[in-house]
Amino acid sequence: MKRGLTPALLAWVLLAACGRGAPAAPGPAAPSPPVAPAPPADPVHPLAVPPLLAQVLAARWRFADLAGALPGEEAAYQSSDGAPDFIEHAYDGGHLRLYTDAGGREVFALLVDAGSGPYAAFQPLTSAAGYSVSVAAQYVVVCRADPLDPDSFLSLRALRFPTAADLTARLGPPSYRYRLPGAEYAAYLPQGLLFAGGRGYQLRQGAPPGASLALDQSYAAYRSLLSVRQAGFAQQQAWTQAQVADALAKGKSSPDGRARAGLWAAGAGGPQQIIVQRPGRAEWRQPAVGLVAGWEWLDDRQVIYGLEPSAGQDTTFYTIDTATGHQTAAARVPGGVQAFGVVAPGRIWYTGGDGQRRELVIP
Secondary structure, eight states: OSSOOOHHHHHHHHHHHHOOOOOOOOOSSOOOEEEEEOOOOOOOGGGOOOOHHHHHTTTHHHHBGGGGSSSOOEEEEOOTTTOOOOOOEEEEEGTEEEEOOSSSSSSEEEEETTSSSGGGTTTTTTOOOTTEEEEEEEEEEEEEEEOOOHHHHHHHHHHSSSSSSHHHHHOOSSSSEEEHHHHHEEEETTEEEEOOSSSEEOOOOOTTTTTTTTTTOOHHHHHHHHHHHHHHHHHHHHHHHHHHHHHHHHEOOTTTSSSSSEESSHHHHHEEEEEEEEETOEEEEEEOSSOOOEEEEEEEEEEEEEEEEOOTTTTEEEETTTTTOOOOEEEEEETTTEEEEEETEEEEOOOOOOOOEEEEEEE
């Protein structure tokens, strides 16, 4: 398989992997890294498999069976609002991430920062029986690969499942579900399968626009799409890590210098998140209640942000306790706020809609 992906194919990769448009491209400071699936290879000799991956394979990708093999979990994220609902588990300062279905049963992919010492063993890894490997900048993404045999694929292609429960009863829980206008989708990433709901769930087969596979329902087309969909998932996760790192780099340190925070939007039009990271720990993410007009550290522990008001409307301030994740509606300013800042711990100044500067104690 070739290492390179053309721009048109790369854009479609993201759509094929998640059924969504590609997120907004990173700015010049953090360009989206190119990605390509590693070329197929003969099964890797067991001695060449990084110990962590060997343990994942021995556990048959079952999350519960990996508890003793993993460092302590530092954060876990699950999207909402129709985005893919898989759970991202972060370890070891964020250098290791496992992706499971919404129920936390099966691991379907893992990501490592191969530039970090403990995970350098992943750098020479190539695809083998049971998994595929994709490389993006310093990140290596390993996806479980469990393709259907030709007979199973042809049988499944002809079926329609009346409900999501019927689909799960036949194939087990999907890697993730997501919603787009008019339909819900269920993705089985290890098998490279995507089912579109609506009037029942049916297998969705597609290909890059203009490609010869566009209407191809053959087994060969399915195997090609499996590789493309897994590479697309890898690209999406590598892009997310690059964006989070960029948001933190452009963010602000807490007054005591023990944490750093930034604001990140998960793709074009996606929900905004306040991201907080402490040295040696994976970042922690808190979705904002609405469109953020501005934010600051209120003290060593709390972040405060104000929502963008409509013309003439009030501005609501929210605080986030970065130690517990608790988010509170802290104050409402009638007539809106043009600008604000922190005067002292627990106290802010703001310029109201009338242009007057005032101060406010935040409980």
